[in-house]
Amino acid sequence: MKLALDAMGGDNAPEEIVKGAIDAVKKYPCEIVLVGNEIKITEILRDEPDWKDFPLTIKHADEVIEMNEHPADAVRNKKNSSIVVATQLVKSGECDAVLSAGSTGAAVAAAQLILKRIHGIGRPAIATPIPTPDGVTLLLDSGANVDSKPEHLVQSGIMGALYAEHVLSKKNPRVGLLNIGEEETKGNEQAKETYQIFKNMTTINFTGNAEGRDIPNGKFDVIVCDGFVGNVVLKFGEGLAHTIFKLIKEAIEEGGVPVKLAALMLAPTLQNLAKRLDASEYGGAPLLGVNGYCIISHGSADAKSICSAIKLANDYVNNNVLEHIKTALEQEDFFKQ
Amino acid sequence: MKLALDAMGGDNAPEEIVKGAIDAVKKYPCEIVLVGNEIKITEILRDEPDWKDFPLTIKHADEVIEMNEHPADAVRNKKNSSIVVATQLVKSGECDAVLSAGSTGAAVAAAQLILKRIHGIGRPAIATPIPTPDGVTLLLDSGANVDSKPEHLVQSGIMGALYAEHVLSKKNPRVGLLNIGEEETKGNEQAKETYQIFKNMTTINFTGNAEGRDIPNGKFDVIVCDGFVGNVVLKFGEGLAHTIFKLIKEAIEEGGVPVKLAALMLAPTLQNLAKRLDASEYGGAPLLGVNGYCIISHGSADAKSICSAIKLANDYVNNNVLEHIKTALEQEDFFKQ
Numbered sequence: 001m002k003l004a005l006d007a008m009g010g011d012n013a014p015e016e017i018v019k020g021a022i023d024a025v026k027k028y029p030c031e032i033v034l035v036g037n038e039i040k041i042t043e044i045l046r047d048e049p050d051w052k053d054f055p056l057t058i059k060h061a062d063e064v065i066e067m068n069e070h071p072a073d074a075v076r077n078k079k080n081s082s083i084v085v086a087t088q089l090v091k092s093g094e095c096d097a098v099l100s101a102g103s104t105g106a107a108v109a110a111a112q113l114i115l116k117r118i119h120g121i122g123r124p125a126i127a128t129p130i131p132t133p134d135g136v137t138l139l140l141d142s143g144a145n146v147d148s149k150p151e152h153l154v155q156s157g158i159m160g161a162l163y164a165e166h167v168l169s170k171k172n173p174r175v176g177l178l179n180i181g182e183e184e185t186k187g188n189e190q191a192k193e194t195y196q197i198f199k200n201m202t203t204i205n206f207t208g209n210a211e212g213r214d215i216p217n218g219k220f221d222v223i224v225c226d227g228f229v230g231n232v233v234l235k236f237g238e239g240l241a242h243t244i245f246k247l248i249k250e251a252i253e254e255g256g257v258p259v260k261l262a263a264l265m266l267a268p269t270l271q272n273l274a275k276r277l278d279a280s281e282y283g284g285a286p287l288l289g290v291n292g293y294c295i296i297s298h299g300s301a302d303a304k305s306i307c308s309a310i311k312l313a314n315d316y317v318n319n320n321v322l323e324h325i326k327t328a329l330e331q332e333d334f335f336k337q
Numbered sequence: 338m339k340l341a342l343d344a345m346g347g348d349n350a351p352e353e354i355v356k357g358a359i360d361a362v363k364k365y366p367c368e369i370v371l372v373g374n375e376i377k378i379t380e381i382l383r384d385e386p387d388w389k390d391f392p393l394t395i396k397h398a399d400e401v402i403e404m405n406e407h408p409a410d411a412v413r414n415k416k417n418s419s420i421v422v423a424t425q426l427v428k429s430g431e432c433d434a435v436l437s438a439g440s441t442g443a444a445v446a447a448a449q450l451i452l453k454r455i456h457g458i459g460r461p462a463i464a465t466p467i468p469t470p471d472g473v474t475l476l477l478d479s480g481a482n483v484d485s486k487p488e489h490l491v492q493s494g495i496m497g498a499l500y501a502e503h504v505l506s507k508k509n510p511r512v513g514l515l516n517i518g519e520e521e522t523k524g525n526e527q528a529k530e531t532y533q534i535f536k537n538m539t540t541i542n543f544t545g546n547a548e549g550r551d552i553p554n555g556k557f558d559v560i561v562c563d564g565f566v567g568n569v570v571l572k573f574g575e576g577l578a579h580t581i582f583k584l585i586k587e588a589i590e591e592g593g594v595p596v597k598l599a600a601l602m603l604a605p606t607l608q609n610l611a612k613r614l615d616a617s618e619y620g621g622a623p624l625l626g627v628n629g630y631c632i633i634s635h636g637s638a639d640a641k642s643i644c645s646a647i648k649l650a651n652d653y654v655n656n657n658v659l660e661h662i663k664t665a666l667e668q669e670d671f672f673k674q
Contacts (some may be wrong), residue, residue: 068520070522132580133580133583133584133587143517146517146524146525147525147526178569180480180483180564180565180568180569183405185407187483187565188483188484188563188565189484191565211569211572212568212569212570212571212572212573212574212575212576213572213573213575213576213579214576215573215576215577216573216576216577216580217576217579217580225569226525227517228517228524228525228528228566229565229566229569231517231549232515232517232548232549232562232566232569232570233549233569233570233573234549235548235549235550236549236550236552236553236570236573236574237549237573237577238549238550239549239550239551239552239553239554240552240553240574240577240578241577241581242550242554243469243470243553243554244578244581244610246470247470247610247613248606248607248610250470251606251607251609251610252603252606255606258602259602259603259606261599261602262598262599262600262601262602262603263599263603264599265595265596265598265599266589266596266599266600266603269585269588269589269592269596270585270588272588273581273584273585273588276584
């Protein structure tokens, strides 16, 4: 797998991005093109004197799309930005996948404008793995699009199921529709209409409505929702986990000496857990539905997350998920209407 | 305050509901009418031999609306159900407020059909207190209505601000609009239109868009959203907190003797925290926008939650929130359009 890595995207770019790339080429069978400011990237690579022995190259790009820019406008105007150049490398076939921890909107816009959507897909969706007690549940769309139509949610369900099967090794993945009750009559218009399409489909294992509490409990392998709801849920989850661990810390600090000693002994256990619940630990989330492999990392990604995201890109590409999606769309009656 | 308490609503009814009422009349200046099956209620009251010395009475109602019934249909057909009879007691003026831990849909439908909406309010909203490090943030609507129009969200903002001010003692409460980004151009159509109305209002302290991570961090006093999103967020929060504490417990069980000993010392601290984060501990959430005081409790409410909810009903009624909302609606230019 040859990866175009946006070295300039994210809160910790380019340092942590480049370091993550160095770790990844040492660990996984991959080739990485670092896209961004050549001088800055070379400076960081100097810490790794033998970097030229690894399959790492630099592709210069002198612009960066900032978080506050309008995604589609910025992609159109900044032809030489790191995310645009990296995505172009996939379009031209020079690379197999693109990975960015920069503006999610810009990465989605670049993928849509340059790679285009898969034929039969109305809107791409970000599929974020949410930690559960025994693994992960894939939540999609977690923020690529809002005001989606029922058919877009159904397309997300099909793509999510194929990703869960081929990358997360889940057999006959259970697909749920995020809703406010279990009964099929529950929900807003979008959910009620989506339910009616899902329940008549035989190509995916639709197991009914999922409620908010089902997102972290592992009852479903894939949970489908509009990108507005998915984005709110994702950020709320990050915020809540953060608040809970902060409150645990405060409660311990206010406790007496025995509580503090106990906390000291428990610290590694709690830290491991906090890490496991941190979505950024999973490295990245695939943008499903565009005609190319695109992975989006958390803005706060560090070297470790980038390295995990590169492993994910490897699995994503090597399992031919894009081809599986295309084949499924051709077979699915729903899309022939 | 004289309360009509639906003694038959909730997973633990009637036992825990009746016990909560007994605790409340001992602690707070209130009078309670227990509405439901007289024989069952009397049986539970027998455990409290001197119950007749307290301001507790029973109003017989021989039907119960179950969780799986269609709310509005059930309210229309089961005239003698505990929630309908209890709500009628408020309508007739015999009681000041109604409280139920039964089907939320049925409680909302009964309030809308019997008490009617406040003039100027298109849709009522459930205002749920979400624990934050320093207090609570009010999230509304957390599930009374879906597919709300921008004006409904604005009405929720006004009602939430008045409730926060008069019941939660927050001065000039900061009102946020739940969205997927801070910028006013972000979001779905509903959020973008709502933002434009909010930003021109001078009667409330609108402080911009709130993201998912702001729900538990205390940055806003009131966060406004559609009932679909609010309900998903609320249930996801319950599920996530549950999962985190379950994982902490498992990690401790898998740990060695020092970890187990440490956990034993830390247990009270963690248990207190888990309790504080449990939304049901706050007892209940007001249904704002109907022409009467209606409080909705969690289906899993126990005696302690019911007792807290009765205290909340007391504060809600004694602070004349209903009158404050009516006055505000008359003064607000937005509603005169």
